[in-house]
Amino acid sequence: AQKVTQAQTEISVVEKEDVTLDCVYETRDTTYYLFWYKQPPSGELVFLIRRNSFDEQNEISGRYSWNFQKSTSSFNFTITASQVVDSAVYFCALSETSGNTPLVFGKGTRLSVIA
Amino acid sequence: DVKVTQSSRYLVKRTGEKVFLECVQDMDHENMFWYRQDPGLGLRLIYFSYDVKMKEKGDIPEGYSVSREKKERFSLILESASTNQTSMYLCASTPFLSTAAYEQYFGPGTRLTVT
Numbered sequence: 001a002q003k004v005t006q007a008q009t010e011i012s013v014v015e016k017e018d019v020t021l022d023c024v025y026e027t028r029d030t031t032y033y034l035f036w037y038k039q040p041p042s043g044e045l046v047f048l049i050r051r052n053s054f055d056e057q058n059e060i061s062g063r064y065s066w067n068f069q070k071s072t073s074s075f076n077f078t079i080t081a082s083q084v085v086d087s088a089v090y091f092c093a094l095s096e097t098s099g100n101t102p103l104v105f106g107k108g109t110r111l112s113v114i115a
Numbered sequence: 116d117v118k119v120t121q122s123s124r125y126l127v128k129r130t131g132e133k134v135f136l137e138c139v140q141d142m143d144h145e146n147m148f149w150y151r152q153d154p155g156l157g158l159r160l161i162y163f164s165y166d167v168k169m170k171e172k173g174d175i176p177e178g179y180s181v182s183r184e185k186k187e188r189f190s191l192i193l194e195s196a197s198t199n200q201t202s203m204y205l206c207a208s209t210p211f212l213s214t215a216a217y218e219q220y221f222g223p224g225t226r227l228t229v230t
Contacts (some may be wrong), residue, residue, distance in 0.1 A: 033216040042223070043226075045207075047219075107155060
């Protein structure tokens with residue numbers, strides 16, 4: 001069975017600090033996809049990144065970066081120089097290859113960035 | 116831009132009422148999903164649909180039913196609302212890809228309160 005664990009329930013940082021959100025997954029599939037979503041206070045989930053299991057290159061997008069390590073089944077998300085607008089709940093999710101398979105979500109990490 | 120809309124942002128219903136939550140997407144996506152989100156529990160899948168008139172149970176289908184008469188519309192029905200169905204309900208859609216998993220596009224959510 002697939003499972004996604006986000007062990008950090010809540011994190012609080014001061015603005016401009018770097019912060020890493022952890023995501024550990026379990027799957028028996030050799031081909032799978034991992035996702036990160038952001039849910040700001042408005043409530044709508046915003047897609048951030050999709051990564052397939054064959055692409056272990058780290059990705060950087062502005063202040064956001066993702067570290068995918070198959071050896072430890074982790075897909076961690078780092079925000080550099082955090083800002084108040086980064087305050088949100090962040091979800092990690094996992095999907096099998098087929099487009100008909102629903103995502104399995106972690107329970108989310110609430111990030112608060114204090115000015 | 117993909118647009119997923121939900122009929123109401125906030126809804127208050129009484130115990131025992133029949134409740135309809137509507138979701139419409141404008142990108143001709145095959146797959147549609149209903150989740151509920153509760154504090155500390157993350158997103159849990161209620162039902163999903165691969166195509167018109169098709170439906171599959173998710174992790175927590177009890178007390179809910181769904182209807183998909185048209186490709187763009189996916190309705191969630193609470194046959195007899197109960198207080199434990201007070202929650203945030205999120206609808207999502209995604210295109211079908213036989214060899215890959217695509218990100219899901221989410222609506223803004225409906226916060227339902229059952230009194």
